[in-house]
Amino acid sequence: MNDQTHEMLEENDVNGYAKIDQYNPAAVERMSSHVREILVDLGEDPVREGLVKTPERVAKALQFLTHGYSLDPAQILRSAMFREEYQQMVIVRDIEIYSLCEHHMLPFFGKAHVAYIPNGYIVGLSKVPRVVDAFARRLQVQERLTMDIRNCIEDTLKPLGVAVVIEAQHMCMVMRGIQKQHSTATTSAFTGEFNSEKTRAEFMRLIQRGSPVA
Numbered sequence: 001m002n003d004q005t006h007e008m009l010e011e012n013d014v015n016g017y018a019k020i021d022q023y024n025p026a027a028v029e030r031m032s033s034h035v036r037e038i039l040v041d042l043g044e045d046p047v048r049e050g051l052v053k054t055p056e057r058v059a060k061a062l063q064f065l066t067h068g069y070s071l072d073p074a075q076i077l078r079s080a081m082f083r084e085e086y087q088q089m090v091i092v093r094d095i096e097i098y099s100l101c102e103h104h105m106l107p108f109f110g111k112a113h114v115a116y117i118p119n120g121y122i123v124g125l126s127k128v129p130r131v132v133d134a135f136a137r138r139l140q141v142q143e144r145l146t147m148d149i150r151n152c153i154e155d156t157l158k159p160l161g162v163a164v165v166i167e168a169q170h171m172c173m174v175m176r177g178i179q180k181q182h183s184t185a186t187t188s189a190f191t192g193e194f195n196s197e198k199t200r201a202e203f204m205r206l207i208q209r210g211s212p213v214a
């Protein structure tokens with residue numbers, strides 16, 4: 001299939017400010033027709049007023065929710081690496097995560113906490129949430145998402161250690177009634193100095209305390 005990769009720019013005026021989204025028009029077209037068939041299989045009428053534009057909306061939403069495939073997380077880090085002798089723990093905590101579980105294509109969402117101990121290089125702090133997002137905006141399982149983030153920072157920055165903790169709620173559990181409560185899944189991945197109990201305990205203590213400005 002001739003997969004046109006050139007992208008169409010579309011501007012939507014949302015609440016007074018312009019939001020620019022990128023979509024692949026050929027993929028939107030194909031996915032819309034699949035969604036229309038799904039609506040029919042669900043017993044719905046795809047031409048009734050409320051549903052006429054739904055296939056296209058779903059196709060665009062899915063492309064947005066998986067736009068991480070077109071991002072290069074290592075390149076995001078490399079674009080803002082600076083030589084620096086600082087060798088203490090750097091923590092970016094409470095990073096919002098929105099992802100889709102690859103088993104049900106339903107959302108899971110929560111927070112990521114990321115730390116590293118520099119070894120000659122630091123990275124612009126705003127890049128850490130962007131790396132998290134680049135991996136989260138794909139079909140994922142929480143365990144692999146945790147390791148993807150850890151490995152990317154480890155391989156790119158080559159720090160003395162990396163720590164990643166993710167706490168998330170999975171709609172495939174909550175909405176399907178498998179879990180009645182607001183249970184949270186926690187995953188973690190560590191390298192280097194974070195394998196020492198003392199360093200890891202300090203990291204866990206720092207991400208568990210309340211807001212630093214409180």
Ligand SMILES: [Zn+2]
Pocket residue numbers: 101102103104105106170172173
């Ligand atoms: Zn699932």
